[in-house]
Amino acid sequence: MSTPTGFMEYKRELPDDRDPVARIRDWKEFHRMFSEEQLRTQGARCMDCGTPYCHTGMELAGNASGCPINNLIPEWNNLVYRGLWKEAYERLAKTNNFPEFTGRVCPAPCEGSCTVGLIGDPVTIKTIEQAIIDKAFEEGWVVPQPPKARTGKQVAVVGSGPAGLATAAQLNKAGHTVTVYERADRVGGLLMYGIPTMKLEKEIVQRRVDLLAEEGVKFVVNTEIGKDITSKELLERFDAVVLCGGSTKARPIGNVEGHELKGIHQAMDYLNSTIKSYLDNGLQEGTYISAKGKNVIVIGGGDTGTDCVATALRHGCASVTQFGTHAKAPLERDNLNNPWPEFPNVYTLDYAHEEAKALFGEDPRAFSVLTKKFVGDENGNVKELHTVQIRRYVDEQGRKIYEEIPGTEKIWPADLVLVAVGFEGPERTIIDQMGLETDRRSNVKAPYGKYTTNVNKVFAAGDMRRGQSLIVWAINEGREAAREVDKYLMGSTLLP
Incomplete structure (x- = not known):
């Protein structure tokens, strides 16, 4: 522990982000960091709570509670408080392959289950985590650590998102020769294409990819398994195959009248076109879907929709509104229906909403809204969108029911309409070619903790197995899948 009374002596504080109006003029990260002294003070708030729920990694009420990769949070908080930064990094690296990613884009379920948060404000865990890894890179503590010997076993990892990279990192540590296949032109999956640069600058992703390459991981880009290389070839060439292709089949809105109009796009197509153009040519060649001067509607209240709002603001949109079918969350945790240590469902302004409010004067979100139809102009371009307010409740069978409220049209x-209503599951090419079994949600069927499919030597992890989820769950599954693959190849494993 740090100091026994730190949580009573010091208030929770977060570093001020860059000014919202100023930061929408560029694509740089919007976060600022505390000084070391301020970070030590925040570390002092971590108490000797006996049972640290912050690193339990359970699922409660459909959300993560505590850290899914079981970060040893009280230990590195204490080390930061004591000024032992290198030791804090070493402790953090024991459980997390990529704290520079989670420290930036994880929603911090650890903070939602922090014991201090029971009666006050939780410890600023996420900020301290990012500070530890950033300092580790600055000080040169993060160096390539290739295995001392190779096993002679060849493993293919399909997909280079967080699950794929975690799998590759761990299997490489065990001495296996790992080849990661990525169909895009850059490695990183969702980390590279999908998360905007203002949340995660791509130099940070590439830095880790380069480090893994120096350790011996092989990366093959512009190669889609099932098309450029058949699944049969892959199985013949490798001793084990781990599928980490993600949940990338976007959920359509084909039941909404007018969905075929021009100007209606899937959110990931919109985000990816901007990120790729930014990386390729600094957005100079116009090879992206632009929101400049347009009235933008984002359908979907999750993180992807929020990223669309932030991107549209940087394009220079005329207005932007984000629809959600959910009701506006309460200002404080509902201790009856949303008790600690569940992830707190409370009203907050995310970075994009803060930016839109600073620019246009109000929160861009519209809650409890259902889209009824799109209307186009004489050229087939969308020009307006019709909605109605709804009430949402759960029936006796557990189904979500949406009831329209008359007179609220x-x-x-x-x-420009951007559809961010989630994903239906993984794409089918590999699944069909390999004859893989799927669950009722169309994800690859592989038991959690085992990751084995119905096909010999084929494993599945991350969103491709569990469905759309958090980066920290993808890292969890990638690490665990690597352990099971190592056990399959060698008969036993020393991987954590």
């Missing part, structure tokens, strides 16, 4: 001007 509204028409919104819309030149």
Whole structure:
């Protein structure tokens, strides 16, 4: 522990982010960091709570509670408080392959289950985590650590997102020769394409990829398994195959009248076109879907929709509104229906909402809204969107029911509509070629903790197995899948 009374002596503080109006003029990260002294003070708030729920990694009420990779949070908080930064990094690296990613984009379920948060404000765990890894890179403590010997076993990892990279990192540590296949032109999956640069600058992703390459991991880009290389060839060439292709089949809105109009795009197509253009040519060649001067509607209240809001603001949109079918969350935790240590469902302004409010004067979100139809102009371009307010409740069978409220119909001007209503599961090419069994949600069927499929030597992990989820769960599954693959190849394993 740090100091026994730190949580009573010091208030929770977060570093001020860059000014919202200023930061929408560029694509750089919006976070600032505390000084070491401020970080030590925040570390002092971590108490000797006996049972640290912050690193339990359970699922409660459909959300993560505590850290899914079981970060040893009280230990590195204490080390930061004592000024032992290198030791803090070493402790952090024991459980997390990529703290520079989770420290930036994880929603911090650890903080939601922090014991101090029971009666006050939780410890600023995520900020301290990012500070530890950033300092480790600055000080040169993060260096390539290739295995001392190779086993002679060849493993293919399909997909280079967080699950794929975690799998590759761990299997490489065990001495196996790992080849990661990525169909995009850059390695990183969701980390590279999907998360905007203002949340995660791509130099940070590439830095880790380069480090893994120096350790011996082989990366093959512009190669889609099932098309450029058949699944049969892959199985013949490797001793084990781990599928980490993600949940990338976007959920359509084909039941909404007018969905075929021009100007209606899937959110990931919109985000990816901007990120790729930014990386390729600094957005100079216009090879992306632009929101400049347009009235933008984002359908979907999750993180992807929020990223669309932030991107549209940087494009220079005329207006932006984000629809969610969920009701506005309460200002404080509902201790009856959302008790600690569940992840707190409370009203907050995410970075994009803060930016839109600073620019346009109000939160861009519209809650409990259902899209009824799109209307186009004479050229087939979307020009407006019709909605109605709804009540949402769960029936006796556990199904979500949406009840329209008469008299709440509204028409919104819309030149660009971005659909961010989630994903249906993984794409089918590899699944069909390999004859893989799937679950009722169309994900690859592989038991959690084992990751084995119905096909010999084929494993599955991450969103491709569990469905759309958090980066920290992808890292969890990648690490665990690597352990099971190592056990399959060698008969036993020393991987954690």
